[in-house]
Amino acid sequence: MEKLTPNLFQNGHILLIDKPLHWTSFQAVNKIKWLLKTKLGLKKIKVGHAGTLDPLASGLLIICTGKATKQISELQGLFKEYTGTFYIGATTPSYDLETEIDCLFPTKHINETLLEEVRTSFVGTIEQKPPIFSAIKKDGKRLYEHARKGEEVEIASRAITIHEFELTRIALPEIDFRTACSKGTYIRSLAFDFGKALQSGAHLTALRRTKIGSYNIKNAISLEEFEQQLAEV
Template sequence: MQVLDKTSLDTLKLINFQRGLAINLNKPPGWTSFQVVKAVRRLVKTKVGHAGTLDPFATGVLIVCTGNATKQINLFMDYEKEYLATLELGKITDTYDCTGVVLEEKKPPEVKLDQLQNVCEKFEGEINQVPPMYSAVKIRGTRLYKLARKGIIVEREPRKVRIKKIEIVSYDHPLVTLRVICSKGTYIRSLAHDIGKELGYGAHLKSLIRTRIGPYHIDNSLSIKEFEQAITY
């Protein structure tokens, strides 16, 4: 399937969006994945879908499919994902990320780099991960986030996910940035929370960038503005 990105913009005028293609977009902060889909649909005037939701605060690679290519969304969803995730140590939130209410806050001791790496390595391989309450996972037909908004906390069944690699990119206490390569279905928010729990003083996900879906990299991603300018001029 053809995937449109910065390297193939010169072919844009020849593209039949109804016939279908995928677009490698860089989701901006503050946008929902659905808002990106809506913006693309307005421009291409055909059906549009996306492969793999990013939370509004997150940025990075979002594969958007148009026309008949929407039938192949699962192909992209099955690819491994790569992220740059920044954790703030010592602070736990109800959403496991920077958008939530702070439930607990401690002044964490400065951990040695090798100790931090040892903790991260415990989460490599196939692991059982509990999805966060603020997620779209359904329990008896109801989305978890709908229950969470009502203050209802329920037991969640752990799910098997595979984390291929966790690499420490930078550490400026209490912030640590990790490069994570993982399977579909992995919640980076849960990973941040679990790493903090293992360290003994909590953590939450402060920022998140998806840098790759399969072979499609953020270096070649189009911004919404770049796509709009290319298609309208």
């Protein structure tokens, strides 16, 4: 491990952090910045992340400091890998657990043959609409602002690429998955669209980011571990 010095972070350093559940990516960045200021005496330091994770998702968050913040755009363009769980037979307005279930759907017709047909239909370049509960701007406001006011909004679809998509556990109503996908892919939308393609409904109940390009969650540390490393400097 490199020696953690003020110069290391000022000259440019990439941290692989395992973001905990219920934290925003912004909170994780602020925590890192606060630790660098209080533990290393850095009065002014640039800190940013290369790809937001929702509070209800855990996993790999790339945090860049100092001159390494110039690499953020490049890092954001890398493919991402996720694992997680779909709940089949019910939808929510946010496509995840942020909101309550709004509709129930039949699931008795779903079998492994249908699941395999639907799974393969999502591999490749596809059109996807972002969730209404997202931070994308429409008419000068975030989509989630429109959603919380109950406003109807037309959302344009966008081309995304699903490089890999496998179902790792089938125990209806739950299905575990692993996917590798392009920048701009919403896994919540993948859950919703997957349920719709099954002639049912689905929402995301768990999500963990495991890779960003060649960066792997196996090499990430927790915020607590990073704080401990700084305490030992």
